[in-house]
Amino acid sequence: MKSTPAMIPQRPALRAIMHALVLTALVCFSSLSASAAATFTQKIDPPEITLGNTTTVTISIQGAEANDFQLPEVDGLNVISTGVNTSISLINGAFSTTASRTFEIGASHAGSYTIPAFDIGLQDGSTLHIKAMKLNVVPAASASSVPGLPAQNSPPSPPPNLAPYPVFNPNGPVVMPPKVPVGPTPPDASATTTPSEVNPPLEPDGRPAKVFIVIAPETTDAYVGESIPMRIDFYLRLDVAAQQDSLPTIKGSDFLINSLTGRYQEEQLEVANEPYIRDTWITAISAPKSGDFPLQMVRDTYWVKRVRVNFTPLSNFFMTQPTLEHEPISSNQLTIHVHSLPDEGRPAHFTGVIGQLKVTGTAQPLTVAVGEPVTLNFTITGSGNFDYIRCPVLAEDPAWKSYVPSSKIDYQDNTHTQGVKTFTQAVIPQKSGNLPLPQATFSYFDPSTKQYVTIPISLPGVTVTGSALATTASPAAPGDSEAANPASAAEFLPNRVTMGHLYSTLLPVYHQPWFWLTQGGLLLALALGLLVMFIASRRKKVDDSGERLQQQLSLKQEQEAMAKAVSDGNALNFFVAARHAIQLQLGAQWRVNPEALTLGEIRSRDASLAESLEPLFTQADEVIYSGGTGGRFDLAHWERHVRELLQPHLQTA
8 A cells, every 4th residue: 555645754653663662572582581591611722732822712601691700820821812702693582692702822831731610600690610621732842933923833853863964074064155244134114013013004083994904924034935934914893894705815926925824813802992803814925036025915805884774665664784895905015125045155956945954864774685776765854945845966876876756745834934844765776785875965045144054964874785787788799609799699589489379260350159249239238228218308307397387386376375365465475475486486497495495595596686585585574473463565566576576487387
């Protein structure tokens, strides 16, 4: 029924009444949920960490509001940060509130810790008993120096019976250039601060920016090819929070970047007295050429930039709809100074490795026969650009024949700059005796000392038994007899000494009876397969035809139910039939179960169609929820609208 001018002034009063009823219902539901017994969950994840890393203790309380509480103090454990998250859900008509508090914990030394049991007081006077939690902290040799970054696992140290640099001469590693003054790296004004001291950009109203990114590389002074660990922090103010599904990318082509960690950490914290959600990634970058280059990251961000208020005349409600804006958010910009590697003292077999590394080598077995392989194993540990690490170089030695090595790498941190790389290489002795293995060396550039380092790797001697491998003899001179040079006669032998199996007939195979029996069997099997496929396709057509007929009958029944509901003025029956008719049409078109087609499922398949169907589905939910007593409706108007939506189906039917 159309509105008249006399009815228009009554709408604000009607809206006020409806809003009051909704608020009253919310209060009632909240009271019911508050009266339910409180429940809680607790967890520590992970229960074992490496010294320098952190773990998270999460305590979630549902159905009650807790007084302020903290974890009990434990000697050796430190609470680095805390966060609070509250969620409200409506299940079976009842509201449920869950408050979660997280504690990020670090340890000052390795060992086994126990967070003792404690009680949490609730505002209704009752208490919750939290059980004791255990944490195991594994020792680590060193920690990462990335600002604000948890310490990373250090590569394992060599076994105690192996020297850090096993040598085959008393001089040890060769360092080149021998005399290069090493001073402290000059401070860089463009270096960023730690995340806890970050100064966010400001909005025009003076508040911190709603969304911003902070990057913190380990250093801004590096060499070509050097891997620089870097931390990326993405800040999103809570009042504009939205789900993000993209990763930060580096601007320009001046730097190469390793794979990002998964969502390394997500936490809630305060920046400039404003609550934020911070996502953190860890990676490493490197520059392929020398020079001064700007470094900046960007993330394609979806966030709630504003909220739009819409009035729906059919339900007499104001509805708020958040507007998600897509915008690339850029980070702070730094300048990275990239130096060329020095030419002086560069080893002949240098492959571009930059870092601080240790190398060990072993050989097995130590007693073999001539021609049997000896396996060399080289292990390289430390920090550096592991992609550039190649197998240690073996010196040329005619007593040994070497083969191409295989490699394996095990990264020890999230930046992929610390790890263990192993090489396996086979060498074969060419003669007998007590043979020393070929000398092996490995070279890299140390950025802290600005020098090349060549490490000699000691390998044990091998006892080789048996006769030396025969070498190829020179062809006999013209006129020499075979008896005078038996070695040359033994070199040229026929491919086959015996004639092998002889056949008694040369009759072609297609003249044999078994050949045609085999072909007939194959043709019969093919014919049977085609017959089965034909019967199955006919049956499927019959099934499809019956299914379409049933769908058309069901759709016709729903249309008749709509017409009857309009004549009876029954809004509940009308909207139930109308929504089911739409589901039937789309289910037949998309070949899915009609009852499974919610508005969200339709939106995932066709956003524009979902937008046109949203008023109908929303109104149907309200009418069904209220039992058809939500108000008066122009059902004839709604029927015309639904038939317009169904018209394409009626034409094809």
